[in-house]
Amino acid sequence: MTAHIEEITLDSLLPRVFAREELPYSEVWRRKVSFRRGGRYLVESASGGGKSSLAAFITGARRDYEGKLLFDSRDASTLSIADWQELRRSHIAYLPQELSLFSELSAIDNIMLKAEICGDTDMDRVESWMERLGITFRRDYPVGRLSIGQQQRVALIRSLCQPFDFLLLDEPVSHLDEGNNRIAARIVEEETARQGAAVIAFSVGNPIMIENPEKLNL
């Protein structure tokens, strides 16, 4: 892996389950699409359009696709397990739709755990994000006892606590009110700008309010 991944390219990519089906109009599947470092992308789809599949392909959780997925010039199918782990630690941050928090750990421990895996994290920045998203008072509560909306904010902060070139957000604000949506969007914009990274946000109708995103219909 190089210091940065500049471009993620989907070349005629298609989930294998879609292969024998009549595909509705899509700006992503079976086309050549590139996500560039530094860009802002909003991928919108109807439910069942395959957005979680796309996120799973890019993070290496699934490989059941046709076509090609390239990180710069490197074919994703040639990556080893160790390569994928390094990719997840240093190049691609991911907030899954199901959040994947550890419910028995406190909010702050969930974030510290990420720091334990990915290396040092600026804890002052973390505390300020918690403050702005209004979850500081739940800092030491087991995540399992927080509301879904609060959990979503913890998971968003956790996804930012690592070096990355691309930030994948799968329905990051589905349980947030408009105010928190805006705050989350500002934080995402700040952090991606600081790291020079891209954000790729997925939505089925309640998109994160980042400014001037390039929109794609899945």
Place this chain on the structure above:
Amino acid sequence: MGLIAKLLRKNTSPARLVGFALSNFIGLLIIGGAVMFYVDSRGIWDDDESVINTDFLVVNKKVTSASTLGDRESTRFSESDVADLKAQPWVRRVGEFSASDFRVYASVSQGGRGMETALFFESVPDSFVDLPQSAWRFEPGQTVVPVMIPKDYLALYNFGFAGSAGLPQLSEQLISGIPLKLYMRSEDGRRTLQLEGRIAGFSNRLNTVLVPDAFMRYANSELGDGGHSAPSRLIVDVSSPGDVAIADYLSSHGLEVAGDKSGSSAAYLLKVVVGIVMAVGGLITLLSLFVLMLSVSLLMEKNRLVIHRLLMLGAPLRKVGAPYSSMIMLGCGAAWLLSAVALVALRSLYAGALEGLGASSGGMLWGAGVAGVLALVVAAVNYVAVSRKVKSAWGLRISDAE
């Protein structure tokens, strides 16, 4: 303890781990104990015979009235006899005794007093004699011949003859230093050979006067009449002395074994008993291995989602496996340490009884060593199982993990 380890150790069952450590400890103790006892007691069977290995049997045909009446061939081994013996599964190798084809007289003079006796020589292949090469060799032109005599001859002299004849008793060291004048003569008396002999060793098992094979060939060619006669005694290297099959074969072929075999029979019995005990210990160790494998794999199964999520966050596989590996190392290490302590206690129980019998030491080290190697094997097998389990969790689809 890091947050990762804290998460991964969730659902750990201390009772199952203690159960593993205990069963592993018992298995290691039984195996280590058997090895220790075997090594410690081996000295009782092996120590008294240093020159000729206990695994050697000296075999001859029974002397019958016919042989007394002149039919010497009836006590000789034909080539087919030797070939048949060599074909037995318990035979490693067979050596033939060569007899001297000339007359031998030996004399000792010491402090003005002299002794002279008629003697005979035999030889066996040098590989059957456990003496250093330098002490047991002969080349034509050499003036000193190494000779090996039975320990009983010395006892006969010291306790029987020396007392009644008013001669001094001799120690093994002393007699080894006394030069022996050897005078050899062909049957017809025309050719003679005079050499010096030196006692190079004493044997319990070979009831004969032994010289190096090379000397025997040389002297027979110089003094003998050239005829090669079939051997009347054989030395046999057997894989398991005391094996019932050996006794059966010998009695059915009318053969006798020279010397006392009870030692080797007891040694064989000991081997069998130790073997059975070790098999039981091995079985318990194997079971403990599966207990550990099962409980670690159950634990990892319960924590599968946690493992998968940690891997999705980019945690290195080694780091995810580490809490389980260290648990395994700890369990195996504790079991081994306990078994080593128990071995020390066990040894103190029988050490006193064995020492009187001339037991060797070092069994403790062997027992603990073998137990340690086994504990390492158990740990290694489980380590590999953990690594594979983590790898399989990596390949899970999110939907499978949920």
